[in-house]
Amino acid sequence: MSSMTVNGEPIRYRLDPATPLLSALREASNLTGTKFGCDSGECGACTVIVDGRATMSCSVTIGDLEGAQVTTIEGLGGAHPVQRAWIAEQVTMCGYCEPGFIMAIAALLRASPSPTSEQIDALPNICRCGAYPRIRRAIRRAAAAGRGDAA
Ligand code: FES
Numbered sequence: 001m002s003s004m005t006v007n008g009e010p011i012r013y014r015l016d017p018a019t020p021l022l023s024a025l026r027e028a029s030n031l032t033g034t035k036f037g038c039d040s041g042e043c044g045a046c047t048v049i050v051d052g053r054a055t056m057s058c059s060v061t062i063g064d065l066e067g068a069q070v071t072t073i074e075g076l077g078g079a080h081p082v083q084r085a086w087i088a089e090q091v092t093m094c095g096y097c098e099p100g101f102i103m104a105i106a107a108l109l110r111a112s113p114s115p116t117s118e119q120i121d122a123l124p125n126i127c128r129c130g131a132y133p134r135i136r137r138a139i140r141r142a143a144a145a146g147r148g149d150a151a
Contacts, residue, residue, distance in 0.1 A: 002062040006031070007075030017063025021055075022046045024062050025072060033073035033099045037126075044125030047100035048072050054107035056124075073099035082106050085142035093129035101125045105139055113146050115139065 003012045006029060013024050022039075025031045025048070034057055037045030041059040048057045049071040076083060082105045092098060104125050108115055120139055127135060 002066055004062070004065050004068045004070055006070045007072060013062050015062060017061060019062050020058050021048070021050075021060050021062055021065060021070070022057035025057060025070075031072045031074050035096055035099055037096070037100075042124070042126075043097075043100075044104060044123070045097055045100045047103045047125065049103055049107050052107065052110065054104040071103070073103060076102070076106065080106060081142040081145045082109065082138070085138040085145065088141060089134050089138040091131055091134040091138050093127075093131050097125060097127045097129075101127065101135060105142065109139075109143055109146055114143055 001012060001014055002017055003010065005011070006025070011029065013019070013028055015024055015028060022034060022036060025034050026036065034048055035045040036058070037043035039058050041056045044056060046057040047054050049055065050060070050065065050068050082102050086092070086098070086102060101123070104123050108119060108123065112119055120136060
């Protein structure tokens with residue numbers, strides 16, 4: 001049994017505490033926007049925000065998240081600046097990496113509203129379609145929108 005807040009809603013998972021957060025979100029909460037990729041903390045497809053930090057949900061257990069605040073792509077609401085920038089820059093190709101990237105970028109911009117190129121390059125997420133130039137433009141656009149600059 002593990003209690004946490006997911007997208008603003010208190011939830012108590014009646015699951016083995018060793019259950020990965022990714023499985024709890026997808027299978028118990030039906031929050032399937034968070035994607036299952038490598039299952040080993042290397043691709044970022046499963047990224048959610050836990051207590052303000054981008055977190056690979058395949059690599060943390062619900063037992064370690066007692067009382068945590070978890071936000072998934074469903075919790076961003078669709079009009080987040082990163083989501084708007086993603087659409088404006090037409091980033092999507094296959095779309096599988098998209099929710100994880102968007103969550104990682106949302107956390108990055110919250111911590112660093114004007115991220116450096118090094119910070120952007122340090123994102124661990126992988127796009128198998130290679131849409132990195134568009135992802136980079138979307139990050140710059142979202143950062144500008146967050147600062148109130150013309151994007
Ligand atoms: Fe979690 Fe790849 S599925 S990092």
